[in-house]
Amino acid sequence: MKGAWWVAVVVLGAAWAGDAIAQPTPHAKQVGVELDGLGDGGRARPFVDLAKTLRGWMKAQGEGDAPVDAKGWPTTDARTVLFDVRPAFAWAPPIDDPDAYQPDWGGSYPFTLQGRAEVAIAEGPGCRVEGVRYDAKTNATTGRIVVPKACGILVVSFTKTRRDPKASEGSGISGLRIIRPGYPADTKQVFTNEFLNSLRPFAALRYMDWLDTNHNPGFYGDTGHHALEWADRRPADYATQSGTPQGKYGVAWEYVAALANETGKDLWINVPVAATDGYVRELARFLKAELKPGLKLYIEHSNEVWNFGFPQYIYNKLAAIDEAKRGGSPLNADGSKDEEIWTHRRHAKRLVEIGKTFREVFGQDQADRIRPIYASWAISAEPHFADVLAWVKATYGEPRDHFFGLADASYYNVAKAAKDATPEQLVAAMRANSDENLANREKIRKIADRYRLQHCQYEIGPDVGGGDPTNVANRIRANRLPAMEPLLLHDAVDNWFDRGGGLYMYFAHISTASRYGCWGLSEDVDQLDTPKWRAIYKLTGTSKPAK
Template sequence: MLARALGLGLLFVSGAAAQTFAGRIGIEVEGPNEGSRSRAFVDLGRGFRPLTTPVDDRGWPTTDAQVLLFDIRPVAAWENNIDDPDRFSPDWSGRYAVSFEGRADLTTSSDGRSSIENLRYDEAANLTTADLVVERGTSLLQLVFRSTRRAVGGPTNTGFRNLRVLRPGYAGSRQPYTHEFLDAIPPFQVLRFMGFTETNADFARWPETLEWNERHTPADATQQRLGKRIGVSWEYVIHLANITGKDIWINVPAPATDNYIRELARLLNATLRPDATIYIEHSNEVWNPGFPQQRWNLAAAGPEAITPLRRHARRLYEISRLFGEVFGTGEINRRVRPVYAWWPGRTQEYRDALNYMRATYGPVSQYFYGLSTAHYFGARVPETAAMPEILAAMRQTSEASALLNRQYKAMADEFGVKFLIYEGGPDNGQNYTLPNNVLVRNVGQHILANRGREMREMVVSDIRDVFFGNGGDLYMYFTLSGAYSRFGCWGLTEDIVNRTTEKFQGLYELIGRGSPPRIDRFSSSATGTGPIAPGSLLSVYGEHFSPKELTWSYGIWDGRVLPANLGGVRVRLNGKECHLHYAGPFQLNVLVPPDATSGALEVTTPHGTARVDVEVSPFAPGIFGYGLGNVRYASALHAGTGVYVAPEGALPGIVSRPARRGDIIELYTSGLGPVEGSYPAGEALTRAYATTGVVRATIGGVPARVLYSGLVNAGLYQVNLEIPGGLSPGDQLIAIEAGNRMSPGGVSLRIAQ
C-alpha cells in the first residue's frame, strides 16, 4: 500500500558525476567471525564462535555455556609470539547492551577489564537484560552463562536462546549492519562475498552434496559454521547490497546441488534490487590444492570422465543455465554475469578450458561474461630483507605482471568476453613461515611495509597502470578489512573505522573522493512546505547525499525493520535516529520519529555532516499528490480497489476514473497527529492505528463526511471519506484539517460529470 500510495506522490531526482575508475573497482568483504576487523554486525551475537557445548537445531546452547564474542588480539598473542612490531589491536571498549531469552548468572572472561552491570530478569517476558562494560585494552572477551534456565520455572543447566549483544551506541537498534561498516562501502561498485559466505570451508567430502535446506538462515544462533551451515546467510548478502546500492559477486559452493543453485537464483530474483548486477563464480580457486573445493572437484571429475579443469568450466556453464531458467536467458551476461576463473598464470589451461567449452556448447560469450584471474604483487625475499628491499620486490612483481595481463586481455577478446580480476592487491602472506611452521625473522618488516606511505602509490600504479592500462575491465580488491600477520596483510584497513590508511587513500585516488553533503532546504514530503509533524515523511534537498537512488522498498530487513542507512547516508533529528524512505544524490525522504521535537537535523555521509534547524509541530496535515499538466492531483484510490481517483486514462499503465457523488475514497495524507496506542517506530506497520483527534475534509469548499482516519504505514495516514453532493464536474480543490491546522491548498480531485 505504501509504495502504491506514495509512488505518484514523491519526486525522485537523480544524477552523479563519474570519476576515472568509478564503477570499475570492487571489494572483497571480510567474513564476520570473532576476529573480524569489519565490525559488520550491530549484534556481536551474529558472529560468535560456535559453541562446543550441546546445542539445539539452531545452534543455541542446551546447557550452561561460554560464548566467545570477540578475539581481536594480534597474531599470535596466544603463543606469546606476536608478529606485529606495533602490536596493533582495535579499540572495542564501551557499553554493550545484552539480552537473551531465559535466565542465567552472567559473568565475563577477558584479557582486559570487563564486567556485567544492571542484570535484570523479566519473568513475564522470560527475558534477561544487562549492560556489558568493556574497558580499553580488552582484545578477548567471553560471556559465561551459569545456572541457565531456558524456560520459566524449568530446570537449571538448560541453556538459553536469542542472545543479542549490541555494540556501543546501538542500544535498542534492530539494524543488521553498523554505520561504521556501511561508511566504508560507498566507493566500491561490486561487493565480493567469498570470505563472507565461507566458500573455502571444509564441510563436505565427495560425493556428499549441499542442499538448500542445509544452508544458514538469519534465524541461526550464529552466522559462523554450524555443521553444513557455513558462511553468512544469503539474506544478509542481499540486504547489504540493497541498502548500499552495490552489485554483488557470489561464489556458489562446489558441492551445491542443482536445486540449491535454482533456489538461490529464485531468492536473488525475488529480493535483490532489480538494478543490481550479479557476478557468479563456481566456488573459489577450484585449482588450489589447499582448498577443499579442489579435492571435491577432482573427485567428482573422475566418474564423470572429464578433467578437473574442464569440469570446473562445465559446472559454471550449468550454473549459468540454472540462473537463466529463473532470470530469463536474456539476462545472462547482462544482469547475471558468470565469470570463469582458474589458476593464475596458466594461460594455456584457460585456453584449453575455453576451447573445450566452445567446441561443446557454442560461443563462450553466450554463457560466460568474463574470464578472471588473481592479480597480487608480493615480495619473495630472503628472511633477512628489510622494508626497502620488500617494497622494491613488491614493485618489481607488480610491473612484471603487465605482460601476463596483456595475454589475458588478448584471450578475453578472442573469446568475446571481459577480463576481470577476482582478487588483487598486495600479497605478503606466502613467505612468512619456513618448514615446520617456523616463523621467518622479517615478518614484522612485511607488516610495516604494508602500512608505509609508499603503499598508496604502489596500489595506485598497480591497478591503474598494470591492470587497467593493459585492458582490464573490473578489479576486485582483496580485501576491505583484515588483521596484518604472517597469514597476509590483505586489508585496506586493519580497523574499519580507520579509512585514512595509505591503501584506502590509494583507492580513493583511483575511484574519486566524495564531497561533504549540503542541505539547501527541507519540507514535508506531502506538501513541499513546512511545518513537519512526528511520524511523517520529511524531504531534504541539497547535494552529495547518496551516489545512487535507493528506496526502502528493497531495504526492509526481515520484512519489518526500516533502514536507518541508505547509500551510506544516515539522518538524526535532535539526536534521534531517523529511518530513510529514499536516498538519492540531491534528495532524501526521511521518516520523522514519533517522539521527535524541534532541533537540529543532521545528514551524515562518509564524507561529512550537514546540519539545519527543523521545527516540529504536533500537527502538520498534508495531502500526497502528483502533477498532471498544470494540476496537482491528490493521491487517492476508490475504496477497496486499486483504481486511482484521476481523469480516466491519464496515468499510463494505471487504471483510473473520476469520483462521483456517494463514492467512498481512500485519501493518502501526512501529519494528522497522535494515534491510539503505541506503534512500533521504525518498522513497517502490520495494522492501522486510528487518529485520536478529529479530522475534517472539504472538497470544492463543501464538507465531506470522514469515515475513518489513521496511520496505515510508516509515514502514511489514510483518510476514508464520502464524496459529497453539489460538486461541479471537473477538478475540485480538496483540503483536510487536523489539530486546527489546514493542509496547504493547490491539491485537486477530479469529479465526474
C-alpha cells in the same frame, strides 16, 4: 606513473556525499572489494548485534563443544567468545606486529537473551557485567557488558540457565542479542554505520569469505555428505553467522541480499562446490525475489577450484573422474584420458550450468544482470584458460553466450626480496612483481579478447603472507608505508586499467596484519585514511567518509 586518475579526482570539501565529486573517475564502476570473513576476530564490525558473529558455543568451563539446538543455541550452560581482536599472536607470544596494534572496542554493550542465566566474564581484562535482571513475564534476561578500551578479548559464560520457567537448571538459553556501543538497545538496524560507510567507494562486493567458500562442507564420494541442499544452508535466525563446530558454514543468504540492497553494490557470489542443481535453482529464485532491480550478479563456481591446497579442488576432481568414467559425459567425449583435463573442464561445465539456471530463473528481460565469471590460475593461461575455452566452444557454443568474463588473481608479492629486506625494499619488490605479472596477464587478456569476454581480477593486492615468521615485522611495516599508495595505483592504473583490464576486486576490505598476510586496506573499520585507502579514494574518485 602514466595513469590519468588524478585528473578526475576533484572533491569539494570533506563531506562524503556524491555531490562532493565534481567529475566521476573512469574507474569508479570497475573497482570492487572482497569482504573479510565473518568471525569473532573480524575487524570490520559488520553487524550492530555483536552476537551474530560469536564463536561456536563451548561448555561452561571451556572443556569442549556445547550441545546446541537446531538454531545453534546451547542446550546446557555454556560460554562463547564474543570477540578476540588482539594482535596475532598475543595468546602465544611473540606478537607478529612490531606495533602490537589492537582496535578499540571499548564501551557499553546492552544485551538481552531468552531464558534465565547468570552472566559472567570468563575472560576479558577489566570487563564487567552490570544491571542484570530477569523478567518472568517475558522470560528474558537483560543487562550490559562494560568493556574498557584496552580489552582485546571478551569471553562470556552463561550458567544456572533455564530456557523457560519450567525447564530444569542447565537447560541453556536462546535469542542472545548484544548491541554494540552507540546503538539503542532495541535497535532493528542490521549493519553498523561504520561498516556501511567503508563500502561506499566500491562498485561490487565479493562474498567469498563471507560465504566461507573454502570450508564449505562436502567431500565427493562420501555418501550422504557430499551434496549441499538448499535446506542445509544457514538460516538468518541461526545463533551465529560465523563458522561453528556444529557444521554450519557461510553467512545466511538473507544478509548477503540485505547488504547488497542497502549499499546498492553489485554482488560477486561464490556458489558452493557441493551445491546441487536444486540448491542453485533455489538460490537463483531467492536472489531474484530479494534483490533490488538492477543489481548485477557476478557468479563464480566456488573459489580457486584450480588450487591444489583447497578441498574444492579435490571435490571437483573426484566428481569429474566419476562423471567421465560413468560414460556419456562431455568431459571426455573427445577421447581425452587426462584426469586433470577433465577436472578443468568440469569447473567450466559447472559454471555453464549455474549460469543457465540463473538466466532461466531471472528471465530473458533480466539476463544482462547474470554475469558468470570463469576464474582460474593466473600463471597457467594455456591449460586453464585457452584449452578450456576451446572445449567450451566445441561443447556448448560461443563462450560469450555463457560467460561474462575470465578472471585471475595476479597478486604482487615479495617472493624475490631478501629475507632481511627493509620495508622500503619489500615495497620495491612488490612493485617489480606487479610489472612481472604483465606477461601472464597479457596471455589471459588475449584469450579473453579472442572470445570477446571481459578480463577481470577476482582477487588482487599486495601479498606478504605465507605463514613464515621470517622478517614479519618488516613485512607488516611495509604495508603501512606511504609508498603503498603509489604502489596500489601503479598496479591498478598503469598495469591494469590502462591496458584494458575490467573489474578489479581488491583483496581485502579490513583485516588484521600477521605472518599470514596484511590483506586489508586497513586493520580496523575506523582506520579509513591509510595509504591503501587513499589509493582507493583516488582510483574511484571518492573521498574519505565523514564519521
